[in-house]
Every structure is written in structure tokens, then in C-alpha cells.
Amino acid sequence: MEKCDKKETIIQAALELVAEHGFHGAPMAMIAEKAGVGAGTIYRYFDCKDTLIMEIYGIVEERFVTALMEGYPEKGSVRERFLHMGAVLVRHLIAAPLELRFVEQFHNSPYGVAHRREKLFGEREKDIIRELFDEAKQQQIFKDLDLPILFALSFGPLVDVSRDHILKFINLTDQLIEQTVGACWDAVRR
Amino acid sequence: MEKCDKKETIIQAALELVAEHGFHGAPMAMIAEKAGVGAGTIYRYFDCKDTLIMEIYGIVEERFVTALMEGYPEKGSVRERFLHMGAVLVRHLIAAPLELRFVEQFHNSPYGVAHRREKLFGEREKDIIRELFDEAKQQQIFKDLDLPILFALSFGPLVDVSRDHILKFINLTDQLIEQTVGACWDAVRR
Amino acid sequence: MEKCDKKETIIQAALELVAEHGFHGAPMAMIAEKAGVGAGTIYRYFDCKDTLIMEIYGIVEERFVTALMEGYPEKGSVRERFLHMGAVLVRHLIAAPLELRFVEQFHNSPYGVAHRREKLFGEREKDIIRELFDEAKQQQIFKDLDLPILFALSFGPLVDVSRDHILKFINLTDQLIEQTVGACWDAVRR
Amino acid sequence: MEKCDKKETIIQAALELVAEHGFHGAPMAMIAEKAGVGAGTIYRYFDCKDTLIMEIYGIVEERFVTALMEGYPEKGSVRERFLHMGAVLVRHLIAAPLELRFVEQFHNSPYGVAHRREKLFGEREKDIIRELFDEAKQQQIFKDLDLPILFALSFGPLVDVSRDHILKFINLTDQLIEQTVGACWDAVRR
DNA sequence: CATGAATGAGATTTCATTCAT
DNA sequence: GATGAATGAAATCTCATTCAT
Numbered sequence: 001m002e003k004c005d006k007k008e009t010i011i012q013a014a015l016e017l018v019a020e021h022g023f024h025g026a027p028m029a030m031i032a033e034k035a036g037v038g039a040g041t042i043y044r045y046f047d048c049k050d051t052l053i054m055e056i057y058g059i060v061e062e063r064f065v066t067a068l069m070e071g072y073p074e075k076g077s078v079r080e081r082f083l084h085m086g087a088v089l090v091r092h093l094i095a096a097p098l099e100l101r102f103v104e105q106f107h108n109s110p111y112g113v114a115h116r117r118e119k120l121f122g123e124r125e126k127d128i129i130r131e132l133f134d135e136a137k138q139q140q141i142f143k144d145l146d147l148p149i150l151f152a153l154s155f156g157p158l159v160d161v162s163r164d165h166i167l168k169f170i171n172l173t174d175q176l177i178e179q180t181v182g183a184c185w186d187a188v189r190r
Numbered sequence: 191m192e193k194c195d196k197k198e199t200i201i202q203a204a205l206e207l208v209a210e211h212g213f214h215g216a217p218m219a220m221i222a223e224k225a226g227v228g229a230g231t232i233y234r235y236f237d238c239k240d241t242l243i244m245e246i247y248g249i250v251e252e253r254f255v256t257a258l259m260e261g262y263p264e265k266g267s268v269r270e271r272f273l274h275m276g277a278v279l280v281r282h283l284i285a286a287p288l289e290l291r292f293v294e295q296f297h298n299s300p301y302g303v304a305h306r307r308e309k310l311f312g313e314r315e316k317d318i319i320r321e322l323f324d325e326a327k328q329q330q331i332f333k334d335l336d337l338p339i340l341f342a343l344s345f346g347p348l349v350d351v352s353r354d355h356i357l358k359f360i361n362l363t364d365q366l367i368e369q370t371v372g373a374c375w376d377a378v379r380r
Numbered sequence: 381m382e383k384c385d386k387k388e389t390i391i392q393a394a395l396e397l398v399a400e401h402g403f404h405g406a407p408m409a410m411i412a413e414k415a416g417v418g419a420g421t422i423y424r425y426f427d428c429k430d431t432l433i434m435e436i437y438g439i440v441e442e443r444f445v446t447a448l449m450e451g452y453p454e455k456g457s458v459r460e461r462f463l464h465m466g467a468v469l470v471r472h473l474i475a476a477p478l479e480l481r482f483v484e485q486f487h488n489s490p491y492g493v494a495h496r497r498e499k500l501f502g503e504r505e506k507d508i509i510r511e512l513f514d515e516a517k518q519q520q521i522f523k524d525l526d527l528p529i530l531f532a533l534s535f536g537p538l539v540d541v542s543r544d545h546i547l548k549f550i551n552l553t554d555q556l557i558e559q560t561v562g563a564c565w566d567a568v569r570r
Numbered sequence: 571m572e573k574c575d576k577k578e579t580i581i582q583a584a585l586e587l588v589a590e591h592g593f594h595g596a597p598m599a600m601i602a603e604k605a606g607v608g609a610g611t612i613y614r615y616f617d618c619k620d621t622l623i624m625e626i627y628g629i630v631e632e633r634f635v636t637a638l639m640e641g642y643p644e645k646g647s648v649r650e651r652f653l654h655m656g657a658v659l660v661r662h663l664i665a666a667p668l669e670l671r672f673v674e675q676f677h678n679s680p681y682g683v684a685h686r687r688e689k690l691f692g693e694r695e696k697d698i699i700r701e702l703f704d705e706a707k708q709q710q711i712f713k714d715l716d717l718p719i720l721f722a723l724s725f726g727p728l729v730d731v732s733r734d735h736i737l738k739f740i741n742l743t744d745q746l747i748e749q750t751v752g753a754c755w756d757a758v759r760r
Numbered sequence: 761c762a763t764g765a766a767t768g769a770g771a772t773t774t775c776a777t778t779c780a781t
Numbered sequence: 782g783a784t785g786a787a788t789g790a791a792a793t794c795t796c797a798t799t800c801a802t
Contacts, residue, residue, distance in 0.1 A: 006762095022299065023214070027796055029764090038763035040799075049797065108298050109212060113357060143373060148360045152350035153373050160342035167306075170338045183333060183343050187377035196786090217771055228788040233773070386783095402679065403594065407775055409785090418784035420778075429776065488678050489592060493737060523753060526740045532730035533753050540722035547683060550718045563713060563723050567757035576765090597792055608767040613794065763802085771795075778788080 007045045009035045011056055018053070019101035023109065050111065057106050057115070060099045067092040068128065078136045079185065085132070086158055086181030093162035094172060100162060142188050153187040197235045199225045201246055208243070209291035213299065247296050247305070250289045257282040258318065268326045269375065275322070276348055276371030283352035284362060290352060332378050343377040387425045389415045391436055398433070399481035403489065430491065437486050437495070440479045445507065447472040452508070458516045459565065465512070466538055466561030473542035474552060480542055522568050533567040577615045580605045581626055588623070589671035593679065627676050627685070630669045637662040638698065648706045649755065655702070656728055656751030663732035664742060670732055712758050723757040 013035035017026035028049060032039040046052040068088055073080050093100045106112045133150055136142040142150060161180055165172040172180075203225035207216035218239060222229045236242040258278055263270050283290045296302045323340055326332040332340060351370055355362040362370075393415035397406035408429060412419040426432040448468055453460050473480045486492045513530055516522040522530055541560055545552040552560075583605035587596035598619060602609040616622040638658055643650050663670045676682045703720055706712040712720060731750055735742040742750075 028798080029796070032764085039765090039797090040763055041761085043798070044761070104298050108294055117357065117359065143369070145366070145369060145373070146360045148354045149347075149351050149366070149370055149373075152347040152354065153370070153377070156346035156350040157339075157342040157377070160346040161339050164338045164342065169306075170336050176335070176339070179333070179335060180339055180343070183335070183339075183377045186379075187343070187347070187373045189376075218773080219771080222789095229772090230774075230789065231787055234786065239772070408777080409775070412785085419776090420785065421783055423777070424782070484678050488675050489594075497737065497739065523749070525746070525749060525753070528734045528740045529727075529731050529746070529750055529753075532727040532734065533750070533757070536726035536730040537719075537722040537757070540726040541719050544718045544722065547687070549687070550716050556715070556719070559713070559715060560719055560723070563715070563719075563757045566759075567723070567727070567753045569756075598794080599792080609793095610768065610795075611766055614765065619793070763800100765799105765801095767796100767799080769796100772793090774792075775790095776788100778786105779784100780786095781784085 006035075006037060006041070010037060010042055010045060010052075011059065014052055015056055015060070015102055016098055018056075018105055019098040022105055023053075053106065053109075054111060054115075056102065060102060063096070063099070064092060065127065072128070078132065078139065078141050079189070081132055082136070082154070082185055082188075083178070083181050085129070086154065086184055087177050089155065090158050090162050090172065090177050090181065093159065094165055097166040100159070100166060104159075104163070136188075141190060143190050145188075150188050154184050157184055196225075196227060196231070200227065200232055200235060200242075201249065204242055205246055205250070205288055205292055208246075208295055209288040212295055213243075243296065243299075246292065250286075250293060253286070253289070254282060255317070262318070268322065268329065268331050269379075271322055272326070272344070272375055272378075273368070273371050275319070276344065276374055277367050279345065280348050280352050280362065280367050280371070283349065284355055287356040290349070290356060294349075294353070326378075331380060333380050335378075340378050344374050347374055386415075386417060386421070390417060390422055390425060390432075391439065394432055395436055395440070395482055396478055398436075398485055399478035402485055403433075433486065433489075434491060434495075436482065440482060443476070443479070444472060448508065458512065458519065458521050459569075461512055462516070462534070462565055462568075463558070463561050465509070466534065466564055467557050469535065470538050470542050470552065470557045470561065473539065474545055477546040480539070480546060484539075484543070516568075521570060523570050525568075530568050534564050537564055537567075576605075576607060576611070580607065580612055580615060580622075581629065584622055585626055585630070585668055585672055588626075588675055589668040592675055593623075623676065623679075626672065630666075630673060633666070633669070634662060635697065642698070648702065648709065648711050649759075651702055652706070652724070652755055652758075653748070653751050655699070656724065656754055657747050659725065660728050660732050660742065660747045660751065663729065664735055667736040670729070670736060674729075674733070706758075711760060713760050715758075720758050724754050727754055727757075 010031065014026060014031045017031055017034060028042060029039050031052075032042055035042075042052065046055060068085055070088065071084070072088075073084055076084070107116070130147075133142065133147060137144070137147075137150075145153075157180065161170065161172065164170045170176075200221065204216060204221045207221055207224060218232060219229050221242075222232055225232075232242065236245065258275060260278065261274070262278075263274055266274070297306065320337075323332070323337060327334070327337075327340075335343075347370065351360065351362065354360045360366075390411065394406060394411045397411055397414060408422060409419050411432075412422055415422075422432065426435060448465055450468065451464070452468075453464055456464070487496070510527075513522065513527060517524070517527075517530075525533075537560065541550065541552065544550045550556075580601065584596060584601045587601055587604060598612060599609050601622075602612055605612075612622065616625060638655060640658065641654070642658075643654055646654070677686065700717075703712070703717060707714070707717075707720075715723075727750065731740065731742065734740045740746075
């Protein structure tokens with residue numbers, strides 16, 4: 001097993017355990033066992049548990065962005081791009097229930113807040129979502145609301161319905177997904 | 191200090207600590223210290239930590255329902271009632287930031303999910319929100335979507351923006367609140 | 381309820397709880413509840429838990445001696461008195477299973493040993509059992525063994541079989557009791 | 571120090587503390603300190619305190635059986651074997667005072683009773699003692715009494731005198747031991 | 761590099777005892 | 782006298798982290 005593989009294994013084990021049992025239910029020893037490595041080995045790859053969690057979050061987020069980019073209609077209208085992004089988001093969350101659960105755990109931890117703050121106001125390179133929203137505001141397609149509010153209107157419901165689907169409270173079909181994303185569009189569009 | 195006061199004090203201390211530092215950051219000893227009581231005293235009022243958390247959730251939920259009812263225009267149109275409820279919700283969440291943070295912690299715990307499941311499908315007396323939504327669906331004012339999806343479109347964003355306000359990512363004025371709730375209305379209405 | 385009654389009630393409650401659940405399973409609060417008194421009340425009658433236990437032991441022992449004296453054939457032969465005493469002992473232990481269990485708990489506690497030491501060598505007035513055994517040794521009816529050994533041969537088995545009866549490992553009939561006591565007589569007699 | 575040594579050390583420390591101060595007087599922290607290990611280390615070897623106690627009991631019992639077998643005259647008469655077994659029993663108990671005290675503590679705990687029940691009625695392979703007693707009953711050498719009663723007559727006194735010796739109430743010489751075991755023989759033989 | 765036994769601080773919970781009412 | 786709420790020391794057990802092998 002190569003070095004990279006070992007790190008991957010640890011991350012996957014931690015992701016699953018945190019998603020399934022929460023932070024409480026994912027002690028380092030259990031992560032190590034599930035990953036099939038020694039407990040001390042984890043510390044060769046991560047400074048401490050917090051670092052491990054943070055890094056997993058980063059990876060999950062990246063996979064997430066990658067997913068969003070697949071088939072992204074860069075030349076399409078704002079509406080086309082919005083609908084595409086929303087549908088892809090829901091499909092990704094549903095396809096990766098562990099990652100959704102993990103992200104929710106993460107957001108309610110102290111560093112979750114810090115991370116969100118940095119994301120909203122930090123000096124990060126503009127990502128594709130920001131670009132779309134900025135453009136939509138500039139062209140007065142979107143309502144004149146702060147970015148966080150527009151984000152909330154767009155993605156808040158999508159995350160919620162994805163979780164409800166995973167928990168089997170509802171059953172999201174493709175049609176239902178489109179209708180829901182359409183409703184979000186109604187919320188933000190002028 | 192009276193008996194009732196002491197229980198209240200404990201609840202308040204736990205609420206604050208959980209809201210601020212998460213479940214991890216609220217050990218019983220710290221709750222006791224913050225409440226100014228002995229560690230064992232908590233166990234006169236609550237069987238165990240879980241019970242304490244659950245009871246606090248119940249109280250917070252109740253306060254919440256009470257707040258929603260204040261000035262509720264029972265005779266108003268569906269739209270009027272929806273807008274009122276949304277605005278009141280946001281104002282309440284903003285006015286009780288600790289409770290919002292607490293509820294978010296709670297929802298991502300094992301009993302949080304169980305609680306949500308019971309609420310959606312359980313035989314609880316129909317609450318006022320369900321009534322409003324059922325009526326709106328029946329009259330074909332709302333889109334023809336499952337109840338959980340309509341809930342998500344209505345309240346998901348409101349909770350999100352409230353949190354962003356508390357974290358000072360945005361500053362919600364009365365006007366902004368109304369605009370945001372209006373956007374949610376756009377999302378659910380046919 | 382009179383003062384004396386209250387003390388009695390406490391003692392009975394403690395006796396039952398200790399017998400049934402051991403010292404571990406008999407906290408003061410539980411004793412108080414079972415006795416129907418306040419937790420603090422116990423301390424009006426007993427200095428501390430140890431004192432309570434000791435006093436109960438004294439009472440049980442006394443009841444026990446009283447039982448031994450019932451129908452005691454003072455004028456009978458050593459053998460007659462021995463057999464009577466043994467049979468009465470077993471019947472008493474069987475009739476008062478709580479007391480037997482209590483005594484066994486007691487004997488394995490630190491003060492149990494101290495108590496036994498004092499009993500064997502202390503300056504206590506000679507009790508009826510000592511008298512019988514001393515007489516039997518003097519008349520060379522018993523084997524020439526130390527008193528503790530003769531005690532062990534006489535009563536050790538009787539306590540054991542009584543416990544086995546209580547635990548339903550065996551079923552002691554009158555005949556069986558007599559046979560067993562007879563066997564103990566065979567052990568000690570010359 | 572090797573792995574095996576560490577477990578041994580913990581067992582020895584627990585054995586001594588329980589024997590000396592009872593279950594009450596042997597908290598895990600004290601056991602750890604006496605064993606010279608960290609408090610958490612104990613839990614690498616034993617699931618919980620109960621497991622630790624049970625395992626110690628098993629070890630003590632095994633040593634005990636081993637001791638009984640030393641020099642056992644398999645070809646001897648029932649009487650020879652009985653006398654040998656009794657004497658060896660007493661010598662072993664005296665030589666291992668901690669183990670005797672421990673066993674007595676154990677027997678008066680909830681699992682102690684369960685263990686005894688299983689031993690008397692369970693489907694365990696017949697041990698050497700059962701064999702001897704069954705043979706003696708079949709050949710009508712022993713009185714016609716239930717097995718538990720014969721056990722009580724045989725071993726009850728021996729355990730008692732051993733404890734008295736350890737507590738220095740008496741001083742058991744070889745001759746005294748033989749006489750006492752002889753008295754037990756008188757009790758059970760027809 | 762990898763391991764996993766060892767650690768000990770810290771978490772939850774219990775309970776003998778006190779003391780204001 | 783009687784009460785029982787309050788206490789806090791102490792018990793059991795967990796787990797992030799280290800370090801000798």
C-alpha cells in the first residue's frame with residue numbers, strides 16, 4: 001500500500017464514522033481500526049484530530065466543486081446555469097450521503113463557523129458560484145439582496161431536501177429535483 | 191433561590207454553553223459551575239445529560255411556537271399569514287440567538303433526527319404551520335410539492351439568514367426581513 | 381408514628397435492601413425512601429451508615445440468640461442440646477432469609493472481622509453456646525480441638541445449607557435438617 | 571516489562587486490594603496505582619471492573635483446582651482421597667490468604683451466586699471432587715444426603731478454619747489440619 | 761516509517777452527609 | 782424533631798495523543 005493510499009483510507013474511514021455516528025462516535029482508535037492502520041499512524045498524516053476533520057472538509061468541498069463543474073453550461077444563460085447548478089448539487093448530495101452528513105456535522109462545530117466566515121469574506125479566488133451570482137446581480141436578474149441571503153434562498157432548501165431524501169422522509173425523483181430547483185429560482189429571480 | 195429558579199438556572203447555563211461551544215464544550219461540571227450549583231444538583235432535576243438536552247429542546251421549541259402565535263392574523267389570507275409567520279420566525283431567531291444555535295446543535299445529534307422524524311410523520315396534533323400549509327396546498331396556492339419540500343423552501347433560508355445575522359455576516363433590517371420572506375413566498379407560491 | 385417505630389422502620393428497610401442488593405445496592409436515600417422517612421432523619425438515629433449497619437447486625441444477632449433459646453432443653457444432655465440448637469439455628473436462618481443474607485454481607489466487611497475477633501476473645505459474658513461447648517469439651521464429649529474449630533464444624537455447614545435452601549439449590553425438610561445437624565454432631569463428638 | 575507481566579501485575583494488585591479492603595476499598599484508580607500503571611491501562615486488558623473481578627476469580631479457582639490435584643492419590647480409597655483433598659485444601663487456603671479472602675468477597679456478590687448456581691447444576695465436565703463424592707455415595711460410604719449438603723459438611727468447616735487461621739484466631743498445625751479434616755470425614759461418612 | 765500499548769486528564773454519574781427551613 | 786434539596790468528593794470509564802520498539 002502506498003503512502004497516498006494510506007492517507008486516503010484514513011480519510012474515508014473518518015468520513016464514514018463521523019457521518020454515521022457524529023463527532024462523538026468517531027474516536028481516533030476507531031478510525032484507525034476501520035482504516036486498518038495503527039492509531040499512531042494517523043498522526044504521521046495529520047497533526048491532530050481537528051486537522052484531520054478540517055482536511056476532510058476541504059476534500060469533500062473540493063469534490064463538491066468538481067461535481068458542480070461537470071457539464072456546466074458556461075455559455076448558457078444565468079437561469080440555465082442556475083438550474084443546472086442546483087440540480088447537480090442535489091444529485092451530488094444524494095449520491096454522497098456520507099459527505100452531506102459530514103458537512104452538516106462540520107458546520108455545527110466551532111471551526112465550521114470560522115470556515116464559513118472566511119469563505120464569505122476571505123480573499124479566496126472567486127469561485128464559479130460567486131461569479132454566477134455576481135453576474136446575476138449586476139444584470140439585475142436577481143433580487144437586490146445581500147449575497148448571503150441569495151445563497152440561503154438558493155442552497156438552503158436544496159441541502160434540506162437532500163437530507164430529507166437521505167433520511168427517507170421524501171423520495172426525490174429527477175422531476176421533483178427540477179421542480180424544487182425551479183422553486184429556488186423563483187425565490188431569487190427578480 | 192427557589193426550586194424553580196434553580197432548575198431554570200441550570201437550563202439557562204446549559205443552553206448558553208451548548209449554544210456557544212457545542213455539546214463537546216458543555217461538560218456537566220461546567221454547566222454546574224456556570225449555574226452556580228453543585229455538580230450533583232443537576233441530577234436532582236434531570237436523569238442524565240441526554241434528558242437535560244432533550245428537555246431544553248422541548249422548552250426552546252415551545253417558546254418558539256408561542257412566539258409564532260403572537261399577533262398571528264388568523265383571518266388573513268394565506269399570503270398574509272405566511273409572510274407574518276416568516277417575519278416573526280426570523281425576528282424570534284434573531285432575538286434568541288442562543289436558542290437558534292442550540293437547536294442547530296441538537297438537530298445534528300442522533301435524537302435530533304428521531305425527533306424530526308416523529309414530527310413529520312407522527313400523530314401530533316396538527317400545529318398551526320401544518321394547517322396553513324395544508325390549506326395553501328388544497329387551494330392550489332402553493333406548488334404541488336411534498337410538505338417537507340415546501341417546508342424546506344419556506345424555512346430553510348430563513349434559518350440560514352438568521353444565523354448569518356447572528357454571526358454578523360449580514361445585518362437584517364426589518365425591510366430586509368420582509369424582502370427575504372417575500373422571496374420565500376415566491377418560491378412556494380404557484 | 382412513634383419515635384421507636386420510626387427507628388424500627390429504618391432498620392427493617394436497610395436490612396431488606398442490604399440483604400437483597402448488597403451494601404452497594406443500599407444507598408442511604410433508598411433506605412430512607414423505603415422506610416418512608418426523610419434522608420436526614422436517619423442521621424437522627426444513627427451517626428453514619430456504618431453505625432446503622434453495625435446496629436442492625438447487633439439486632440439480628442440478638443433475635444438470633446433469642447430464637448436459639450426458644451424451647452432450649454437446659455436440663456437435657458449435651459447431645460440433646462446440640463441437636464436442638466442446630467435444628468433451631470437452621471430453621472431460624474431459613475425463616476429469616478433476609479437476616480441470613482445480611483449477616484453474610486456483614487461478615488465480609490472490614491468491621492465484620494473486627495466483630496468476630498471481639499466475639500471470640502472479648503470479655504463478653506459467656507453466652508449459651510460457649511457454655512455448651514465448654515461443658516462438652518470438659519466432659520470429653522467433644523473432640524479435643526480449639527473452640528473456633530468446633531464452631532466451624534458445628535455451624536459452618538448449617539449456615540451453608542441454609543443458604544443453599546434459600547437459594548433453592550436444595551429443599552430442606554425437617555427430616556433433612558435433623559440429618560444434617562446429626563452429621564455435624566458426628567463431626568464434633570469424640 | 572512484558573505485556574503478560576502487566577496484566578499479571580494488575581490482577582495481583584486488584585486481588586490484594588479486594589482481599590484486604592473489600593470491593594468498596596478497591597477503586598480502579600487505587601488498583602492502577604498499586605499496579606504502577608495508568609488508570610486507563612486496566613481497560614486495555616479488561617472490559618470493565620466486573621470483568622476484572624470475574625477473571626481474577628477464574629484464575630484463583632484454577633490455581634485452586636491445580637493445587638487440589640497435586641499428589642492426589644487416584645488409586646487410594648475414598649477415605650484416603652477425601653482426607654488428602656481436605657488437607658490440601660486447607661494448606662492451599664492458608665498458603666494463599668489473599669485468594670481466600672478474595673473468594674469470600676466474591677461469593678457474596680450478585681455474580682457470585684450466579685456462578686455457584688452454574689457450578690452446582692451446570693453441564694460442566696465433572697470435576698474431580700464431584701467424581702469422588704458420586705463414587706462415595708454410590709458405594710454407600712457417605713450418608714444419603716444431597717450433594718450440596720455433603721459439600722457443606724466437608725468444605726464449609728475447612729474454609730472457616732482456614733480463615734480463622736489467617737486472621738490468627740487459631741494456629742493450624744499439620745496435626746490440627748488432619749484432625750479437622752478427620753472430623754469432616756466423620757460428618758459425611760455413614 | 762509504522763505501530764499500538766500506555767497514558768492521564770477529563771467526562772458522566774453516584775451517594776453519604778449536611779443544614780436551612 | 783423532621784425534612785429533603787444541595788453538595789462535592791470520589792467512582793467508573795473514555796479517548797486524543799505520545800513514544801519505545
